[in-house]
Amino acid sequence: MSEQGTYVEKSFERDTNYITTRITADGRDGFPVEAGRYRLVVARACPWANRAIIVRRLLGLEDALSMGICGPTHDRRSWTFDLDPGGVDPVLGIPRIQDAYFKRDPDYPRGITVPAFVEIATGAVVTNDFTQMTVDMETEWAQFHREGAPDLYPENLREEIEEVSKPIYTEVNNGVYRCGFAGTQESYDSAYERLFAHLDVLEERLSTRRYLVGEHITEADVRLFTTLVRFDPVYHGHFKCNRNKLIEMPALWGYARDLFQTPGFGDTVDFTHIKAHYYVVHRDVNPTGIVPRGPALEGWATPHGREALGGSPFGDGTPPGPPREVVPPEHNPVLAMLAG
Known part of the structure; x- marks a missing residue:
């Protein structure tokens, strides 16, 4: 096994056995919502972690929930805090997120993933169930939301959000990985067809509506955005998702630009970390480790014109x-273009 690990499989299947302990307002799992008690550990490179970064920022949870940021590359053991002085997270005092998993379970047998909530006092991971984590930030952490925070998970739209999000996860979020890590032509061909079939569905849906569900941004949009923003820099080439580039799908490209230009989305994106992660870590897909310039x-x-479809990003917020x-500005030069 290489130092980075191996990823290609005959037919890629994601390990979805996460730690399902929840942090809730009533503390029913033993972990009540409490300002300053937990640390959100992320990597800007990771699309699943990018969801949590966006939601935390949109809701204004920074004072209640600190954030540790891992570097873009990792070995087969775990993500590391190589961006911090001395390579150690300044709050948790550890060099690897793996240490927090082993604090929870010395024999932890599954993947060491981000995002994760870590209890600061014990240094142990509470949960890495990324889908539930953002929903709980939107609901259970409401007492710490900033004034004017948008309702990203409106009660009257939750059923539709989950209905729309389910195939986004299976066919798109996970679908790009199914293409990229396919170990046979047959499994790749099947994954490719599934991915673009659903992107076509989304292209049609977003041609007549500004957001996926309702009239403002919801959890569903966060879930789709983090894949779209990585599509042309990584998935089109590195993962062979190359029927179209995102920029060749008019509705999806306009929708992605609309979200990118919305505070809380584009300003969380680190294109340098994104490319470094995929092209350096996945050496069985990219043996040279060369990171493309483009x-x-x-x-x-550029203007997206999506305002004509109605709605507003934050609703009443x-x-x-x-x-x-x-x-870092050099990691996302688009922000300077938008500001200038």
Whole structure:
């Protein structure tokens, strides 16, 4: 096995056995919502973690929930805090997120993943169930939401959000990995057809509506965005998802630009970390480890015209303020284009 690990399988199947302990307002699993008690550990490279970064920022949870950021590359053991001085997270005091998993279970047998909630006092992971984590941030953490925080999981739309999100996960979020890690032509061909069949469904849906569900941004949009923003930089080439580029799908490209230009979305994106992660870590897909220079990013700053479809990003809420944890400008030059 390489130092980075191996990823290609005959037919890729994601391990979905996560730690399902929840942090809730009533503390029914033994972990009540409490400001300063937990740390959200993420990597900007990871699309699943990017969801949690976006939701935390949109809801204004920065004061209640600190965030540790792992570097973009990792070995087969775990993500590391190589961005921090001395390679150690300044709050948890550990060099690897693996340490927090082993604090929870010294014989932890599954994948070491981000995002994860870690209890600061014990140093142990509480949960890495990424889908439930963002929903709980939107519902259970309501007492710590900023004034004007949008309702990302409206009670009257939850059934539709989950209905729309289910195939987004199976066919798109996970579908790109099914293409990229396919070990046979047959499994790749099947994954490719499934991916683009659902992207066509989404292209049609978003041609007549600004957001996936309702008249403002919801959890469903967060779930789709983190795959779309990585599509041309990584998935089109590295994962062979190459029927179309995102920029060749008009509704999806306009929708992705609309979200990118909305505070809380594009300002969480680190294109340098994204490309470094996939092209360096997946050595069985990209043996040389060469990271491509492209694609050009200027298009993300161009007008999208989606306002004509109605709706507004935050509904009755307001945009978040400037980001607390800033992406280095050279890692996302689009932000300077939008500001200028």
